[in-house]
Amino acid sequence: MQTNNRPVKEIAQEIFAENQAERILGWKRGEFFYDNSPAVFSAADELQEFVYDAFCGSNLSKFLVKEAAKEGRIAVLLKPCDRYSFNQLVKEHRIDKENVLPIEIDCDGMVDIDKVRALGIKGIKSISADGDQLTIETVYGQKNCSKEDVLLLKCQTCKDRTGGDRFALVREIEEMSSVERYEFWRSELSKCIRCNACRNVCPACTCEKCVFDNDKSGIANKANSDSFEESLYHMIRAFHVAGRCTDCGECSRVCPQGIPLHLINRKVIKDLNEFYGEYQAGADDSSVGPLTSYELDDVEPDIVMNRGGGR
Amino acid sequence: MSIEKKEFKPLIVAFCCNWCSYAGADLAGTSRLAYPAEIKIIRVPCSCRVNPMFVLRAFQRGADGVIIAGCHPGDCHYTSGNYFARRRMTMLFSMLDFFGIERERTRVDWVSAAEGVKFSTVMNDFSKKIHELGENRRLGDLRCKQTIDR
Numbered sequence: 001m002q003t004n005n006r007p008v009k010e011i012a013q014e015i016f017a018e019n020q021a022e023r024i025l026g027w028k029r030g031e032f033f034y035d036n037s038p039a040v041f042s043a044a045d046e047l048q049e050f051v052y053d054a055f056c057g058s059n060l061s062k063f064l065v066k067e068a069a070k071e072g073r074i075a076v077l078l079k080p081c082d083r084y085s086f087n088q089l090v091k092e093h094r095i096d097k098e099n100v101l102p103i104e105i106d107c108d109g110m111v112d113i114d115k116v117r118a119l120g121i122k123g124i125k126s127i128s129a130d131g132d133q134l135t136i137e138t139v140y141g142q143k144n145c146s147k148e149d150v151l152l153l154k155c156q157t158c159k160d161r162t163g164g165d166r167f168a169l170v171r172e173i174e175e176m177s178s179v180e181r182y183e184f185w186r187s188e189l190s191k192c193i194r195c196n197a198c199r200n201v202c203p204a205c206t207c208e209k210c211v212f213d214n215d216k217s218g219i220a221n222k223a224n225s226d227s228f229e230e231s232l233y234h235m236i237r238a239f240h241v242a243g244r245c246t247d248c249g250e251c252s253r254v255c256p257q258g259i260p261l262h263l264i265n266r267k268v269i270k271d272l273n274e275f276y277g278e279y280q281a282g283a284d285d286s287s288v289g290p291l292t293s294y295e296l297d298d299v300e301p302d303i304v305m306n307r308g309g310g311r
Numbered sequence: 312m313s314i315e316k317k318e319f320k321p322l323i324v325a326f327c328c329n330w331c332s333y334a335g336a337d338l339a340g341t342s343r344l345a346y347p348a349e350i351k352i353i354r355v356p357c358s359c360r361v362n363p364m365f366v367l368r369a370f371q372r373g374a375d376g377v378i379i380a381g382c383h384p385g386d387c388h389y390t391s392g393n394y395f396a397r398r399r400m401t402m403l404f405s406m407l408d409f410f411g412i413e414r415e416r417t418r419v420d421w422v423s424a425a426e427g428v429k430f431s432t433v434m435n436d437f438s439k440k441i442h443e444l445g446e447n448r449r450l451g452d453l454r455c456k457q458t459i460d461r
Contacts, residue, residue, distance in 0.1 A: 173409065182411025182449050211364075218371075228371055228452035231410060239363050242402055267409045271402060291402065294394035296384070301397060301419040304404040 008052040008077065008105050015075045016044040021101045022072035025063055027056045033126055034113040038063055040074070052077070054129045057110040057152050059250050061085035061095075062203040068099045076100060079107040080160040084246035084282030085203035091285045092244070094206050109158065115150040153262070154249025159280075166247070167270050170263055189230045191257040194223055198251040198261055204241035204281075211236065238264040243272060243291035246282040275299050321375040321441045323350045325434065326365065328358045330388040331423045332380035338427030346434040350378075357381070358419075359392035363403045366417065370450040376416045376441040380433070383421040393421070412450050415440045 015021050028039040028049040036055045040063075041047055059082045067074050078086055086102060089095045108129075116124065116136065123139035129147060136143045157166035173181060199205050199212060212220050212233065224230045238245075247269055251261040272279055276290045276298065327333040333354050339346060355361055358381025366377045379400060387393045400419050408414040420433045 178408070178411045178413055180411070181409065185410050226452050226454055228450065231450070232367055232371065235367060235406060235410065236364060238406065239403065264406070264409070268402060268406065271405045275401060276398070291395075291398055294391065294398055296394070298394065298397055299401060301401040301404055301417075304401065304408055305414050305418075 009047065009050050011103060011105070012041070012047055012050055012075075012077070013044060015101070015103070016047070020073075021075035023067070023074040024050075025060050025067055025074055025076040026050055027052060027058070027060075027077075034111075034124075040067060052105070054109070054111040054127065054134075054147075055113070057112075057154075057253055059085055059201075059203055059248050061089055062201070062206065064095045064100060065089065065206050068095045073099055073101055075103055077103050077105050079105060081107070081154070081158065081246075081248055084159070084280070085248050086282070087285040088244060088246055088282035089203060089206065091282075091287075092206075097285075109147060109155040109161075110152045111147065111150050112152045116145065119145055119150070121145070152249070153252055159247070167266060169260070170267050170270055173263065173267075185231065186227065188259050189234055190227065191259055192224060192230050192233070193257060194230075194233065195256060197254045197256065199237060201250045201254045202237075202241065203246070203248060203250065204244045205237070211240075234261065234264060238268055241265065242268045243279075243289040244281050245269065246280070275303070319442070319445060321349050321438065321446075322373055323347070323376045323378065323438060323441055324369040324374045325350050325352045326355050326358070326361045326377070326379045327352050327422075328360075328381040328388075328393075329354055329356050331382035331386065331421075332358075332430065334424035335380070335422040335426050335430040338424065339430040340427075342427045344427055344431040346431040347438040349438060350434050357387065357389050357392040357396075359389075359396040359399070361396060361400075363399060366400075366403060367450075370412075370416075370447060371452040372455050373447075373451055375444070375447040376418070376437060378418045378420065378433075378437050380420050380422045380430070383423055386423060407450075413444055415444055416447060 012024050012026060015024055022042065024041045026039060026041060027036040029051050030037045034055045036051050038058050038060050041050060060076055061082050064076055083104065090097050111127065111134065121136055121138060121143050125137045125139060128135050132147050134145050134147050134150065136145065157164050173184060176184065196212065199210065211217050214220055219229055219232050245265045245268065247265060249262050255261055272290045279290050281289065327336055336352055358379055361379050369377050381393045381396060382388065384393055384397065404414065404417045407417060418437055422430045422433060
């Protein structure tokens with residue numbers, strides 16, 4: 001993919017050629033073509049492994065917490081949606097801004113390999129994107145599909161394109177009766193294997209000491225031992241990032257069990273927008289978040305009791 | 312052997328702020344106003360001391376309802392504590408509702424030190440709601456069940 005009509009790899013090479021930074025945080029090919037992983041490049045010849053294609057979904061902002069603290073300026077490649085997380089981390093003083101060179105790159109949506117497979121396409125050897133169409137090389141010959149159908153969940157409601165209504169599913173759940181909602185979340189959350197991947201990938205979860213690592217907390221078990229623990233883990237996590245979550249959708253992307261975790265965060269965002277005015281975390285790096293400020297005439301907590309939605 | 316059906320006795324946790332609601336509870340007591348004995352009061356320095364985790368923890372350990380009582384907005388001993396608590400608890404309750412926990416199980420009310428009558432009305436009313444709802448089955452922890460002696 002390109003930015004300003006230039007391949008992103010060329011931009012990366014230029015950074016080293018002009019000595020703009022000592023290191024670059026980007027993506028390199030993983031074991032398969034569809035699992036590109038974040039990587040730090042510290043010399044021009046290492047860039048041979050650099051990739052930027054339709055499988056670079058991962059958000060690099062969080063890696064900066066560790067990488068920007070090291071010596072030497074680091075350049076980071078930020079897709080438009082990653083920019084929000086970056087701003088939020090700068091705001092929270094988790095990233096030393098002086099040590100980072102943010103490079104904004106274009107993105108026209110990332111592809112979810114599982115969705116391609118779900119179309120019944122087998123033996124995939126490589127996938128190349130050409131505008132809205134994907135050309136898929138398989139051992140059974142060439143196949144085509146529309147990119148729109150196989151986009152990552154977070155790209156379907158992209159903040160920077162004319163995405164769909166990101167709160168549609170949240171609204172649907174709100175309309176359920178409370179028993180249905182309970183059953184829905186039980187069926188989803190009981191799949192949780194407590195791999196903690198959602199926490200580890202979340203750019204808002206950057207505490208050095210996490211409550212879930214405290215074995216006295218009662219919720220630090222490697223495996224959930226009770227249905228309560230499954231729910232509590234996700235409730236606490238959603239609450240810890242409330243007002244700071246940029247809705248980057250990484251939690252749902254990495255969940256090996258396919259739990260729609262982003263819905264919990266979106267519910268919080270929807271409420272914050274409704275009650276305290278529109279707020280997009282990470283839209284800038286200085287504004288005060290909704291849960292760290294207040295107005296004298298805020299709504300009373302009774303509003304939860306009295307508003308519509310299923311009971 | 313027959314299985315005895317026990318009458319439902321709820322356990323309600325009330326977080327009361329030291330400066331207003333706890334004094335309000337005292338006033339209710341000295342004024343000989345009755346409020347249900349199933350309400351267990353926990354004194355906190357300010358309503359904003361109540362971490363959302365406390366509320367969830369109370370449910371885990373077998374509470375059937377949690378109520379947070381603090382100073383009226385504007386009267387906080389620490390100037391702004393209850394304003395923060397108000398936003399925080401609104402979000403928490405809304406999230407619990409989203410998870411399918413009955414929304415009547417949680418409540419925030421403002422009770423000043425002079426409002427003994429209000430304290431007893433609020434507590435009676437809340438306890439009545441919990442009696443109607445019955446036992447909290449959706450958010451209890453099975454591991455904690457045996458240890459609860461009601």
